[in-house]
Amino acid sequence: MDDMEDTTIFSTLKSFKSLISGPDHSLLETEPAYGRSDLQKLYTKRVELEEAAERVRSHTSLLQLTQEKQQMELSHKRARIELEKEAHSSSRDLQREIDRNRELLLKIRRLEEKEEKANQALNEQMENNKALKRNLEELHKKANEKDRKLTEADQMISELKDETRRLNQKIQIQESKFSTQNLEIQALQEQLDVQRKYELPCTQTHTELERRLALQEQDSVIVRNMKSEMVRLPELEREIKRLREENAFLRETKENNSLLKEETEGLRKKLERVERVMEEKLKAELEKEVNSYTHTEDSLTLSDLSREVIQIQQRELNLKQQNYTLNSSIRSVEKARAELLPEIAQMRAKAQEEQKKRENQDSLVRRMQKRVLLLTKERDGMRAILESYDSELATSEYSPQLMFRVKEAEDMLQKVQAHNTEMEVRTTLPIMHTKSFLQIPALGQEMTFYLYTCMCLFFRQKIEELEAERQRLEEQNNILEMRLERHNLQGDYDPVKTKVIHLQMNPTSIAKQQHADEVEQLRLECQLLRDRIRKIEAGGGVTTDDTTLIIPPSQEILDLRKQMESAELKNQRLKEVFQKKIQEFRTACYVLTGYQIDITVENQYRLTSVYAEHMEDSLLFKSTGPVGSGSMQLLETDFSRTLTGLVDLHLFHQKSIPVFLSAVTIELFSRQTVT
Amino acid sequence: MSKTLKGITLKGSAELVAEFFSFGINSILYQRGIYPAETFTRVTQYDMSLHLTTDAKLKSYLTNVISQLKEWLFDCTVQKLVVVITCLETNEVLERWQFDIECEKTAKESSAPREKSIKAIQEEIRSVIRQITATVTFLPLLETACAFDLLIYTDKDLEVPEQWEESGPQLIDQSEEVRLRSFTTSIHKVNSMVAYKRTNSM
Numbered sequence: 001m002d003d004m005e006d007t008t009i010f011s012t013l014k015s016f017k018s019l020i021s022g023p024d025h026s027l028l029e030t031e032p033a034y035g036r037s038d039l040q041k042l043y044t045k046r047v048e049l050e051e052a053a054e055r056v057r058s059h060t061s062l063l064q065l066t067q068e069k070q071q072m073e074l075s076h077k078r079a080r081i082e083l084e085k086e087a088h089s090s091s092r093d094l095q096r097e098i099d100r101n102r103e104l105l106l107k108i109r110r111l112e113e114k115e116e117k118a119n120q121a122l123n124e125q126m127e128n129n130k131a132l133k134r135n136l137e138e139l140h141k142k143a144n145e146k147d148r149k150l151t152e153a154d155q156m157i158s159e160l161k162d163e164t165r166r167l168n169q170k171i172q173i174q175e176s177k178f179s180t181q182n183l184e185i186q187a188l189q190e191q192l193d194v195q196r197k198y199e200l201p202c203t204q205t206h207t208e209l210e211r212r213l214a215l216q217e218q219d220s221v222i223v224r225n226m227k228s229e230m231v232r233l234p235e236l237e238r239e240i241k242r243l244r245e246e247n248a249f250l251r252e253t254k255e256n257n258s259l260l261k262e263e264t265e266g267l268r269k270k271l272e273r274v275e276r277v278m279e280e281k282l283k284a285e286l287e288k289e290v291n292s293y294t295h296t297e298d299s300l301t302l303s304d305l306s307r308e309v310i311q312i313q314q315r316e317l318n319l320k321q322q323n324y325t326l327n328s329s330i331r332s333v334e335k336a337r338a339e340l341l342p343e344i345a346q347m348r349a350k351a352q353e354e355q356k357k358r359e360n361q362d363s364l365v366r367r368m369q370k371r372v373l374l375l376t377k378e379r380d381g382m383r384a385i386l387e388s389y390d391s392e393l394a395t396s397e398y399s400p401q402l403m404f405r406v407k408e409a410e411d412m413l414q415k416v417q418a419h420n421t422e423m424e425v426r427t428t429l430p431i432m433h434t435k436s437f438l439q440i441p442a443l444g445q446e447m448t449f450y451l452y453t454c455m456c457l458f459f460r461q462k463i464e465e466l467e468a469e470r471q472r473l474e475e476q477n478n479i480l481e482m483r484l485e486r487h488n489l490q491g492d493y494d495p496v497k498t499k500v501i502h503l504q505m506n507p508t509s510i511a512k513q514q515h516a517d518e519v520e521q522l523r524l525e526c527q528l529l530r531d532r533i534r535k536i537e538a539g540g541g542v543t544t545d546d547t548t549l550i551i552p553p554s555q556e557i558l559d560l561r562k563q564m565e566s567a568e569l570k571n572q573r574l575k576e577v578f579q580k581k582i583q584e585f586r587t588a589c590y591v592l593t594g595y596q597i598d599i600t601v602e603n604q605y606r607l608t609s610v611y612a613e614h615m616e617d618s619l620l621f622k623s624t625g626p627v628g629s630g631s632m633q634l635l636e637t638d639f640s641r642t643l644t645g646l647v648d649l650h651l652f653h654q655k656s657i658p659v660f661l662s663a664v665t666i667e668l669f670s671r672q673t674v675t
Numbered sequence: 676m677s678k679t680l681k682g683i684t685l686k687g688s689a690e691l692v693a694e695f696f697s698f699g700i701n702s703i704l705y706q707r708g709i710y711p712a713e714t715f716t717r718v719t720q721y722d723m724s725l726h727l728t729t730d731a732k733l734k735s736y737l738t739n740v741i742s743q744l745k746e747w748l749f750d751c752t753v754q755k756l757v758v759v760i761t762c763l764e765t766n767e768v769l770e771r772w773q774f775d776i777e778c779e780k781t782a783k784e785s786s787a788p789r790e791k792s793i794k795a796i797q798e799e800i801r802s803v804i805r806q807i808t809a810t811v812t813f814l815p816l817l818e819t820a821c822a823f824d825l826l827i828y829t830d831k832d833l834e835v836p837e838q839w840e841e842s843g844p845q846l847i848d849q850s851e852e853v854r855l856r857s858f859t860t861s862i863h864k865v866n867s868m869v870a871y872k873r874t875n876s877m
Binding site for chain 2: 486502509
C-alpha cells in the first residue's frame, strides 16, 4: 500500500514536473504569437496548475503525513509488540533466573553438605594416614630388622657358598682323577678290543669246549651222586632183611597171640562150665544134705552138723580160692593180651612203613640204574668225540708240538694268575703290566690272545669292583664325616683326650639348691599348717601350743591394721580436740555464767559458784524426765540449805532456775565485795 | 703392652678371646632372659652397645671363670667353652652354646707377634656377637625359670684347681644344631654354634 502510494506520489510528482516544464516551454515559445489573452489564459492556467500543484502537493504531503502517521503507528505497534515481547521474554528470563537461583541455592546447600562430609572424610583419612604412617614406620623397622637378618643370612650363605666351592673343587679334582682313570681304562679296552678281534674264532671253540667241559662236570657230579647212592644200596638191603625178620617175628607173635586168645577163650568156657558144675554140685549137695537132714533128723548130732558145716565151708574156701586163682590168671592173660595188641599195631605200622620204603628204594634203584646206563653211554660218546677231535687236530707231526703248547699254556696260565694277583694290588699301573705281559715270549697267537682275553676280563671285573667299592667307601666317608660334625656340634668329646670341668659353685647348682630348699620349706609349712588345721578342727578353738606358727600376715590383715591404726589416731585426735573444746567451753561457761558445772553422777549436775566462800559450797541439780527435756530439780546440799529464801522465791514461786542462779551469784558477790 | 699395634702375641690373643667370652656370655644371659633385664647395664665395646650384668654374685663368678680361662688359653690347653642353660623344674638341658677353640701350638714356641690388625679381629667379633643376638629369632622361648652353667673342655692331663670339678658334657636329648660365625686372632680360632632342644610343635 505504501509502495503503491509512494509510486502514485512519485508518478504524480513526475507528471506535475513534466506539466510544469511543458507549459513553461510552451509559454515561452508562444508568447509573441498569441497576445494577452493567451497570456491570461496561460496565467490562469498556470495559476490553476499551481493550485492544482499545490493541491497535489498538499495532497501528497497529506498522503505522506498519513503514510508517515501510519508508519509511525505501525512502528509504534511494532515497538509495543516488541516491547511486550521483550517484557515477556524478560519476565520469562526473570523466572528462569529465579528458578536457577533456587536451584543454585539448593546446589550450594548440597555442595556445602558434601563439603562437610568431605571434610569429615578428609579428617578420617588424615587419621588413617597417620595410623598408616605409624604402621609404615613399624613396617620400616621390621623391614630394617629383616634386612639385618637378611644380611646375616647372606653372610651365612656366602660362607656356605665358599664351602660348596671348596667341595666343588674337590669334586673336580676327583673327577679329573676319574677321567684319567677312565682314559686309561679306555686305552686298555681298546687294546682288549684289538686283541679280541684276533681271538673270536678261538673264543668260540673255547666256549664250546667250555660248555662241554661244564656238561661233563655236571655229569661227573651226577655220577658221583649216583655212586654215593649206589653205596647206600647194601645198607638198604640190610635194612630190608632186618625188617623182613621183624615181620616174621611179628607174624609169629601174632600167631602166638591168636593161640593165646583161643586158650583164654577155652579157659573161660571151662571156667563157666566149672562154675555151673560147681553150682549144680552145690545145689545137689545142699539137696542131699537137706534130704539127709530130713531123713536123718533123728540121727542128727551137732558134731556131725558142725563137721559137715566145716567141710562145706572148707569146700567153699577151696572153691573160692580156685575161683580167685582162675580170675587172676584170666586177668593176667587179658593184660598180656592188651599189652600185646598195641605192640602188634606198632609192628604192623612199622612193617607197612618198611614196605613203603623198600618200594621207594626199589624205584630209586631202578632210576639210578637207568641214569647210570645213560651216563655211561654219554661218556662213551664224549670219549669218542674227544678221540675224534684229537684225531682231527692231531696229525702225526704236530701232536708233540701241541702237547708242548698245552704245557706251556698251563704254565702261562699260572703266571697270568700270579700277575692278576699283582694287578689287584697295583690298580693304577695296568698298562705296565700289560706291557710286561706283552714282553713275555710269544708262543703262538692263539694262546696269547686267549690269555689276553682272560686278563682283560679279569681286569675289567676288578676295575668295576674297585669302582663300586670306592664309591661305597666315599659315601661311608661322607656319612661318617657328617656324623662326626653332628656329634661335634652336639658337644661330644673323646674321653681319652678331653675332660669336662666346671666350677663347683656354679649358678645352676646354686639355683637348684635354692629351688630344693624352697620346696622343702614349703613342704614343712604345708605339713605344719595341716597339723594345725587338724588340731583346730578337733579342738574347736585356737590352741596356742607349739603349733603356733608365725604365719606372715596377709595383705588384708595389714591393710586392716593400718586402717585400724588410722582410725585410732583419728579417734585420739578427735578426743583431744573434744577435750580442748569442752575445756574451752567450760571455762567460757564458768567465766560467763559464774558457775562451774560438773557432772558427778549420771543426770546430776553440781554447780560451784565463782564467788563461793568455800570450796565445798555447791548446788546439786538432777535432771528429771527424758533426756534432753531440760527439766531439773534442785537437790539438798549444805549450801542449798543456806539459800532457802532464794530457793523459795525463785524456784518455787518463779520456777526459774536461771533467775535463782543469778540471784545466788549476786548474793555471793555482794557477800564477797562487802567483806 | 701385649696388644701391640703391630701384631698379636699369645698373651694378647688370650686376652682378646677372654674379653670376647666375657661379653658374649653376658649377651647370651641377657638375650635369653636368664637374669632379669633390669639387672644389666649397657656398655660400649667393639663399636657397639653391649649388655653387662650388675649382679655382684654373677659378676664374681664370671670373673673367676674368665680369669682361669685366660690362663688356660695362654697355655693352649682349653678346647671348648660351653654355656649350658638348664630348666630348673625339670632339670633338662634346653640350650647349649658351644665355642670351639683351636690354638696354634707354634705360637707357644716362637714369641714373634703375628700380623693381624686388632680392627679386623674386632670386626669379626662384632659380627659374631650380632649373630648371637639375631639367633633369638629362631630359638624356642624359654618359658620356665632357667639357670646357666659354664663347662670347659680341657686336655685330660690338665691339673685343675680345687674349686673345679669334673662334670658330664650335659648334652641335649633330641637337639637341633646351628653353626654360627667364627673369628680368629691368627693364634686362637673360635668357632661358635648353638644347639637347642627340639620342640614338639616342629
